[in-house]
Amino acid sequence: MDEKKDRIISATKELIAQYGFKKTTMDEVATKARMGKSTMYYYFKNKEDIFAEIVRIDSDLFRQKLINAIQTAYSPQDKIMQYVRTRMLHLKELSNYYKTLTNEYLDHYFFIEKVREDFYSFENKTLSDLINKGIQQNIFTPCDIDVVVHMIAIAIKGLEYPLFIQKEQDLEKDSKQMMEIIFKGIEIRA
Amino acid sequence: MDEKKDRIISATKELIAQYGFKKTTMDEVATKARMGKSTMYYYFKNKEDIFAEIVRIDSDLFRQKLINAIQTAYSPQDKIMQYVRTRMLHLKELSNYYKTLTNEYLDHYFFIEKVREDFYSFENKTLSDLINKGIQQNIFTPCDIDVVVHMIAIAIKGLEYPLFIQKEQDLEKDSKQMMEIIFKGIEIRA
DNA sequence: TCTTCGACCAAATCCGTTTTGTGGTCGAAA
DNA sequence: TTTCGACCACAAAACGGATTTGGTCGAAGA
Structure with missing residues (x-):
């Protein structure tokens, strides 16, 4: 589902804009995107991939x-x-x-x-x-x-x-x- | 004596070109310039000054x-x-x-x-x-x-x-x- | 079969402490 | 006036243990 990908993308964008790439954790992104951390790995290979x-x-x-x-x-x-x-x-x-x-x-x-x-x-x-x-x-x-x-x-x-x-x-x-x-x-x- | 200043300058230049500013120590400079470390402080205020x-x-x-x-x-x-x-x-x-x-x-x-x-x-x-x-x-x-x-x-x-x-x-x-x-x-x- | 996630791991990072290294001072002596 | 050994304060490295974090896996829900 593309809507999930979008949630991940936009959550990551916001966090990265505020904290930068390194300081943004996958847990934070997951929370913001309202899903389990592992779920994100179903849509993206890894952090860099996002x-x-x-x-x-x-x-x-x-x-x-x-x-x-x-x-x-x-x-x-x-x-x-x-x-x-x-x-x-x-x-x-x-x-x-x-x-x-x-x-x-x-x-x-x-x-x-x-x-x-x-x-x-x-x-x-x-x-x-x-x-x-x-x-x-x-x-x-x-x-x-x-x-x-x-x-x-x-x-x-x-x-x-x-x-x-x-x-x-x-x-x-x-x-x-x-x-x-x-x-x-x-x-x-x- | 200006010759001393020159010795310090040229020693520093060589070392800095090779190792950079931070990694060049005053001890090294002193050795290369063939004088005691303290002596250099007679000619220059400090490392940055050089x-x-x-x-x-x-x-x-x-x-x-x-x-x-x-x-x-x-x-x-x-x-x-x-x-x-x-x-x-x-x-x-x-x-x-x-x-x-x-x-x-x-x-x-x-x-x-x-x-x-x-x-x-x-x-x-x-x-x-x-x-x-x-x-x-x-x-x-x-x-x-x-x-x-x-x-x-x-x-x-x-x-x-x-x-x-x-x-x-x-x-x-x-x-x-x-x-x-x-x-x-x-x-x-x- | 597709999707979700809790539990888990190894590696990176953090953090307080100790050790070492380094810039700089000072007083004595030449 | 010039030189330098001895010394100091403090910054940076080294260390090691605790914590975080990216990423995996298998189970379970659709």
């Missing part, structure tokens, strides 16, 4: 959010801009929510690695497509798309940095200005 | 290296490019050398903070001057210099990222391409 599922779901939602953001914009520039903007704002939200988790994240990221790689591959394809479309529409100058995507990825990493060190920053403004400069670098000149 | 001095010296050398790099180039673009290139290569060297230290770095950066701030302020001024000169020479389009410098800083952070996660990357190539895009964004159009 967490992996949560990450997978969140990642899917994130991707969907990005796809929606792209669709609301028209020009390739706006689409890319919306992509980056949405990505940064979501990450900021995440970093607030999972503040406790940040440190453990590194310890456990071996089993998130797959999701992370999948995401990067999605991001790469999405941005490539957008730039390609921009070139076909005679808006961007023909160029090595992989290089441009890689540069955007580097810019994104730079924008992420303040989140990582919990430094306040106007992400939206920075994203906008950064992307504007990059656009000027690849737009066809009048 | 480390702070090392960081200060290294930082000065780094700055000098960057100034030299700028002087070897002629156009504002090349100067900025050389700046970024030299900065990244130096950081890569550092990150190899002080591999052990990376983790502790965060714990101790409170007493490196001052040096770090000074460096950022130097970097900001240096880049501002270069861009300003570029505008005066009619090479860069007049713009909000602070914004451009901030964007370059973000790009640099993005370029630093692979160092931080010990991921191999062609820093020199990435730096070059990233800066070329930014230049296209601020150059006066023909």
Whole structure:
């Protein structure tokens, strides 16, 4: 039954958001999900498996959010801009929510690695497509798309940095200005 | 006598590069510097003081290296490019050398903070001057210099990222391409 | 056959205590 | 002014016993 899985997932999510992965015990999750601890092992292989599922779901939602953001914009520039903007704002939200988790994240990221790689591959394809479309529409100058995507990825990493060190920053403004400069670098000149 | 200070500094540097700050004991340093432990306290206030001095010296050398790099180039673009290139290569060297230290770095950066701030302020001024000169020479389009410098800083952070996660990357190539895009964004159009 | 769970286990974690190691001081002496 | 051995206080490691916790299993209910 999927409803049981959901109960486990949402209980785990809440507890993990508050206490982090390590400090959340399976007993607590079981209590919160209103079932015996052993029952959970009927639905999930182990503790990490639950967490992996949560990450997978969140990642899917994130991707969907990005796809929606792209669709609301028209020009390739706006689409890319919306992509980056949405990505940064979501990450900021995440970093607030999972503040406790940040440190453990590194310890456990071996089993998130797959999701992370999948995401990067999605991001790469999405941005490539957008730039390609921009070139076909005679808006961007023909160029090595992989290089441009890689540069955007580097810019994104730079924008992420303040989140990582919990430094306040106007992400939206920075994203906008950064992307504007990059656009000027690849737009066809009048 | 300055020669004594140097012996302490260089002994500490070697040991710290190998074992990190915490695992390096004052006894070891004293032995390597061929003097009694107490003697070192005649020249330095405490252990951190030695480390702070090392960081200060290294930082000065780094700055000098960057100034030299700028002087070897002629156009504002090349100067900025050389700046970024030299900065990244130096950081890569550092990150190899002080591999052990990376983790502790965060714990101790409170007493490196001052040096770090000074460096950022130097970097900001240096880049501002270069861009300003570029505008005066009619090479860069007049713009909000602070914004451009901030964007370059973000790009640099993005370029630093692979160092931080010990991921191999062609820093020199990435730096070059990233800066070329930014230049296209601020150059006066023909 | 599918689902639930109490009882149970081994390994990890916690926690109070003791031992050791280490940064730093001081006074004497050169 | 410079050097250092002896010494101290305290932080970190080592230890070992008690507790917690992730995970298994077989029985029992649907």
